[in-house]
Amino acid sequence: xxxxxxxxxxxxxxxxxxxxxxxxxxxxxxxxxxxxxxxxxxxxxxxxxxxxxxxxxxxxxxxxxxxxxxxxxxxxxxxxxxxxxxxxxxxxxxxxxxxxxxxxxxxxxxxxxxxxxxxxxxxxxxxxxxxxxxxxxxxxxxxxxxxxxxxxxxxxxxxxxxxxxxxxx
Amino acid sequence: xxxxxxxxxxxxxxxxxxxxxxxxxxxxxxxxxxxxxxxxxxxxxxxxxxxxxxxxxxxxxxxxxxxxxxxxxxxxxxxxxxxxxxxxxxxxxxxxxxxxxxxxxxxxxxxxxxxxxxxxxxxxxxxxxxxxxxxxxxxxxxxxxxxxxxxxxxxxxxxxxxxxxxxxxxxxxxxxxxxxxxxxxxxxxxxxxxxxxxxxxxxxxxxxxxxxxxxxxxxxxxxxxxxxxxxxxxxxxxxxxxxxxxxxxxxxxxxxxxxxxxxxxxxxxxxxxxxxxxxxxxxxxxxxxxxxxxxxxxxxxxxxxxxxxxxxxxxxxxxxxxxxxxxxxxxxxxxxxxxxxxxxxxxxxxxxxxxxxxxxxxxxxxxxxxxxxxxxxxxxxxxxxxxxxxxxxxxxxxxxxxxxxxxxxxxxxxxxxxxxxxxxxxxxxxxxxxxxxxxxxxxxxxxxxxxxxxxxxxxxxxxxxxxxxxxxxxxxxxxxxxxxxxxxxxxxxxxxxxxxxxxxxxxxxxxxxxxxxxxxxxxxxxxxxxxxxxxxxxxxxxxxxxxxxxxxxxxxxxxxxxxxxxxxxxxxxxxxxxxxxxxxxxxxxxxxxxxxxxxxxxxxxxxxxxxxxxxxxxxxxxxxxxxxxxxxxxxxxxxxxxxxxxxxxxxxxxxxxxxxxxxxxxxxxxxxxxxxxxxxxxxxxxxxxxxxxxxxxxxxxxxxxxxxxxxxxxxxxxxxxxxxxxxxxxxxxxxxxx
Numbered sequence: 001x002x003x004x005x006x007x008x009x010x011x012x013x014x015x016x017x018x019x020x021x022x023x024x025x026x027x028x029x030x031x032x033x034x035x036x037x038x039x040x041x042x043x044x045x046x047x048x049x050x051x052x053x054x055x056x057x058x059x060x061x062x063x064x065x066x067x068x069x070x071x072x073x074x075x076x077x078x079x080x081x082x083x084x085x086x087x088x089x090x091x092x093x094x095x096x097x098x099x100x101x102x103x104x105x106x107x108x109x110x111x112x113x114x115x116x117x118x119x120x121x122x123x124x125x126x127x128x129x130x131x132x133x134x135x136x137x138x139x140x141x142x143x144x145x146x147x148x149x150x151x152x153x154x155x156x157x158x159x160x161x162x163x164x165x166x167x168x169x
Numbered sequence: 170x171x172x173x174x175x176x177x178x179x180x181x182x183x184x185x186x187x188x189x190x191x192x193x194x195x196x197x198x199x200x201x202x203x204x205x206x207x208x209x210x211x212x213x214x215x216x217x218x219x220x221x222x223x224x225x226x227x228x229x230x231x232x233x234x235x236x237x238x239x240x241x242x243x244x245x246x247x248x249x250x251x252x253x254x255x256x257x258x259x260x261x262x263x264x265x266x267x268x269x270x271x272x273x274x275x276x277x278x279x280x281x282x283x284x285x286x287x288x289x290x291x292x293x294x295x296x297x298x299x300x301x302x303x304x305x306x307x308x309x310x311x312x313x314x315x316x317x318x319x320x321x322x323x324x325x326x327x328x329x330x331x332x333x334x335x336x337x338x339x340x341x342x343x344x345x346x347x348x349x350x351x352x353x354x355x356x357x358x359x360x361x362x363x364x365x366x367x368x369x370x371x372x373x374x375x376x377x378x379x380x381x382x383x384x385x386x387x388x389x390x391x392x393x394x395x396x397x398x399x400x401x402x403x404x405x406x407x408x409x410x411x412x413x414x415x416x417x418x419x420x421x422x423x424x425x426x427x428x429x430x431x432x433x434x435x436x437x438x439x440x441x442x443x444x445x446x447x448x449x450x451x452x453x454x455x456x457x458x459x460x461x462x463x464x465x466x467x468x469x470x471x472x473x474x475x476x477x478x479x480x481x482x483x484x485x486x487x488x489x490x491x492x493x494x495x496x497x498x499x500x501x502x503x504x505x506x507x508x509x510x511x512x513x514x515x516x517x518x519x520x521x522x523x524x525x526x527x528x529x530x531x532x533x534x535x536x537x538x539x540x541x542x543x544x545x546x547x548x549x550x551x552x553x554x555x556x557x558x559x560x561x562x563x564x565x566x567x568x569x570x571x572x573x574x575x576x577x578x579x580x581x582x583x584x585x586x587x588x589x590x591x592x593x594x595x596x597x598x599x600x601x602x603x604x605x606x607x608x609x610x611x612x613x614x615x616x617x618x619x620x621x622x623x624x625x626x627x628x629x630x631x632x633x634x635x636x637x638x639x640x641x642x643x644x645x646x647x648x649x650x651x652x653x654x655x656x657x658x659x660x661x662x663x664x665x666x667x668x669x670x671x672x673x674x675x676x677x678x679x680x681x682x683x684x685x686x687x688x689x690x691x692x693x694x695x696x697x698x699x700x701x702x703x704x705x706x707x708x709x710x711x712x713x714x715x716x717x718x719x720x721x722x723x724x725x726x727x728x729x730x731x732x733x734x735x736x737x738x739x740x741x742x743x744x745x746x747x748x749x750x751x752x753x754x755x756x757x758x759x760x761x762x763x764x765x766x767x768x769x770x771x772x773x774x775x776x777x778x779x780x781x782x783x784x785x786x787x788x789x790x791x792x793x794x795x796x797x798x799x800x801x802x803x804x805x806x807x808x809x810x811x812x813x814x815x816x817x818x819x820x821x822x823x824x825x826x827x828x829x830x831x832x833x834x835x836x837x838x839x840x841x842x843x844x845x846x847x848x849x850x851x852x853x854x855x856x857x858x859x860x861x862x863x864x865x866x867x868x869x870x871x872x873x874x875x876x877x878x879x880x881x882x883x884x885x886x887x888x889x890x891x892x893x894x895x896x897x898x899x900x901x902x903x904x905x906x907x
């Protein structure tokens with residue numbers, strides 16, 4: 001059942017053949033073959049599938065693809081370019097500062113939750129560049145991690161926020 | 170009688186399944202039951218070429234039989250290899266695990282990748298270096314004694330111009346040498362790489378999103394499959410019997426095929442969403458009968474069961490127990506807990522008429538090969554298992570079940586099929602960490618010296634038939650055979666203390682009728698053991714009027730146990746409990762524990778809200794001695810993760826079920842610790858350059874869990890004998906005291 005939806009993902013226009021009720025996650029994973037958003041629960045409980053829709057974190061597992069028509073979707077793959085655009089950088093860095101901070105803190109274990117952690121942290125810093133530790137924990141509370149890497153995630157987000165603030169000086 | 174496994178042969182599907190584990194020795198360290206699936210077409214472990222290859226570009230590939238699970242073993246084992254070969258980290262790489270290609274080192278279990286894999290890699294690398302030096306000696310016409318190696322370039326000491334790179338000596342050709350394991354290895358004092366904090370090799374791609382998890386693997390022409398099962402398992406022995414399937418119920422979903430083999434039911438479709446919604450919408454009538462006691466009745470059922478009993482350990486005479494000054498006697502209960510990997514398991518199978526390739530996230534590729542052979546009827550030599558890391562699984566989650574499901578569906582559909590479990594499949598059909606019941610009594614004299622200790626434990630062991638196979642082939646449910654069965658762990662039941670009279674009795678519950686599927690969950694059963702044992706020790710300390718840290722010190726002799734206890738107490742700035750102590754709502758707890766190898770201790774600092782009963786873990790400290798720490802940074806990350814996971818398991822996690830089926834099916838009904846509930850963590854690594862490597866992936870869980878329970882007493886004056894320590898349980902206990 002071919003639909004003729006057009007959606008904008010990572011600053012590119014895509015023609016979609018999935019039915020309009022298909023959750024955005026399956027379109028991104030199977031039609032666009034993107035590896036950032038990934039299935040965790042299908043119930044919007046864990047944050048594994050998060051993407052940015054017009055700069056706001058959304059759970060792609062419960063968002064019908066038809067709901068993002070006319071909007072701009074950013075996945076993990078498009079995050080450095082999204083960051084560059086918002087901050088008026090001429091070229092996109094290889095990694096969003098949050099991604100770099102996750103490497104610097106060696107925060108990651110299995111890494112499966114890091115799509116959602118990265119997307120949510122990028123959204124948070126874009127909205128609240130000087131988020132306190134408590135604000136970071138509150139913002140991230142809807143994202144689960146089974147490996148128990150929360151403490152290093154929090155540290156990495158603080159590190160990234162600091163670096164972004166310093167870069168702006 | 171000792172019932173710990175020695176060697177156990179089980180004829181299975183044309184290949185042998187051999188369980189190997191070290192017999193437990195009094196005062197020593199043991200290991201888990203490890204399945205080594207033997208069979209044809211495995212690399213010869215006695216050939217040097219099985220372990221590594223030297224390439225013309227002066228790099229090396231190390232073949233590792235252990236799976237990267239985010240713990241860092243693929244980097245740590247390369248550190249060991251590069252160290253012995255005198256290569257840089259940039260000159261070594263490893264290869265994806267695959268049957269026929271990578272060595273069979275059993276499962277990546279028991280925190281054994283470095284403990285069991287490290288010595289082999291070290292020996293193989295040392296032997297390769299020795300062989301390379303002999304070749305260089307001949308080519309350079311110089312005696313071995315004058316040769317030195319740096320970055321894989323062999324040169325003559327004092328004459329660096331006369332040199333040859335490894336690549337020129339053997340480059341991309343096989344050594345054709347036997348692996349004897351006899352080559353001398355480096356002195357740890359000379360290490361340049363081992364013991365340092367080299368960053369993990371998998372982290373950059375995991376951060377960038379380029380890392381290919383199993384869930385990202387795509388095969389051209391594959392179909393998407395989902396299993397169709399009741400929401401939540403019934404008793405292991407009950408399986409799931411289909412009465413009728415109404416295919417008309419999904420006729421509005423295009424291109425879906427309903428596939429069935431026995432009571433195994435699934436759907437496949439070219440589009441994933443069609444498979445997902447078809448599996449949810451398909452109307453199936455299941456033969457549902459009550460088969461379970463319900464989560465609140467499980468422990469009484471275990472106590473009443475006709476058990477297989479064995480005395481695991483008996484020293485001295487525990488009949489003196491009750492004559493001592495201070496005596497405690499209590500019953501402790503632990504729940505079933507789930508692996509609950511964050512991303513449900515996924516596998517792709519491509520079954521042809523007489524061959525099959527399965528990509529999956531198994532922790533044991535050769536054992537999975539045996540299971541795929543059984544389910545497809547294809548000879549194991551024609552079964553290829555390729556490993557891709559999934560989401561952190563922490564033991565035997567549904568990775569084999571999903572691999573078998575993919576194989577069944579691919580065989581029926583005659584196409585490659587990718588199956589990913591839904592959240593409710595993964596949590597609802599897991600092989601849970603079994604529930605546990607302990608009767609424990611212990612005593613101490615007027616000086617605070619332990620006199621006697623006796624523990625009786627009830628639990629069932631591991632289920633071995635995967636659900637897909639049970640449903641599809643009607644294979645009977647079975648448990649790990651007697652000598653391989655998991656029982657009480659003596660190491661975690663008092664072995665860290667000097668106790669003159671001690672007795673441990675295992676009551677093995679038959680776990681097929683009336684119980685859930687069980688298997689190894691990170692640090693199997695140890696949380697339950699430490700929860701019981703370390704609260705008992707704490708209680709004796711209280712009765713003896715001693716600070717719990719001081720009481721432990723008085724009853725310990727082993728220098729390695731003492732070192733971790735002192736390290737963690739120091740890091741936590743432990744404040745001895747004063748004579749005038751009153752519960753203040755703020756508490757600190759201390760405990761010892763491990764899995765089998767290694768030594769660990771933890772301190773928990775908590776706050777308790779007396780009105781809600783909610784425990785807030787403020788700060789967790791964990792000290793670990795895992796022998797020679799190849800990469801202290803990785804161990805710190807493991808300790809931190811364990812401190813958080815232990816908090817989750819002790820405060821929140823419990824698989825619930827009614828008399829028909831499991832009711833924990835998602836993150837609302839099986840809650841785990843969230844970001845805002847997460848304590849601060851302080852990991853401490855006790856480095857032991859001259860000791861053997863031992864495990865670091867699970868050993869801090871049990872002391873951390875027990876430290877939380879002890880902190881609850883310090884904060885409130887109450888003790889809970891059953892976990893998780895939920896607000897409701899705390900509230901009820903506080904009300905009783907009031």
